[in-house]
Amino acid sequence: MTIKKTQPDRNKLDQIVTDARRNQELREQSYRGQALKLYPWVCGRCTREFDHKTLTELTVHHKNHNHDDNPSDGSNWELLCLYCHDNEHSRYEETRFDSSKSGKSTAPVATHNPFADLKSLLGSKK
Numbered sequence: 520m521t522i523k524k525t526q527p528d529r530n531k532l533d534q535i536v537t538d539a540r541r542n543q544e545l546r547e548q549s550y551r552g553q554a555l556k557l558y559p560w561v562c563g564r565c566t567r568e569f570d571h572k573t574l575t576e577l578t579v580h581h582k583n584h585n586h587d588d589n590p591s592d593g594s595n596w597e598l599l600c601l602y603c604h605d606n607e608h609s610r611y612e613e614t615r616f617d618s619s620k621s622g623k624s625t626a627p628v629a630t631h632n633p634f635a636d637l638k639s640l641l642g643s644k645k
């Protein structure tokens with residue numbers, strides 16, 4: 520007597536799909552997950568605290584603004600709430616364009632004038 524198991528490998532297939540999807544999510548979320556493990560769930564600017572319910576509003580900021588720079592010690596990450604993160608980025612844009620005016624620039628002195636490029640760009644774009 521043979522009992523045929525006609526059940527297809529549905530479960531296995533489901534498992535593979537689930538795994539693939541999870542892996543993709545993990546990859547996208549990996550630095551966030553690592554940062555959330557490393558740091559307390561508190562915004563680095565406004566010190567707002569987060570829990571599992573509000574965690575979606577807590578984001579990982581890259582201090583050097585390079586999202587591909589993810590050292591595992593977390594030295595390039597900073598946890599910021601959505602608002603402060605937004606703020607941080609608009610400030611970054613400002614300082615980039617305003618660095619010649621603000622005397623307290625911490626950035627290294629540029630060897631070329633960024634506005635020279637800007638001028639020619641503006642000139643060519645009529």
Ligand SMILES: [Zn+2]
Pocket residue numbers: 562563564565566567599600601602603604
């Ligand atoms: Zn904040």
Ligand SMILES: [Zn+2]
Pocket residue numbers: 579580581584604608
């Ligand atoms: Zn950021």
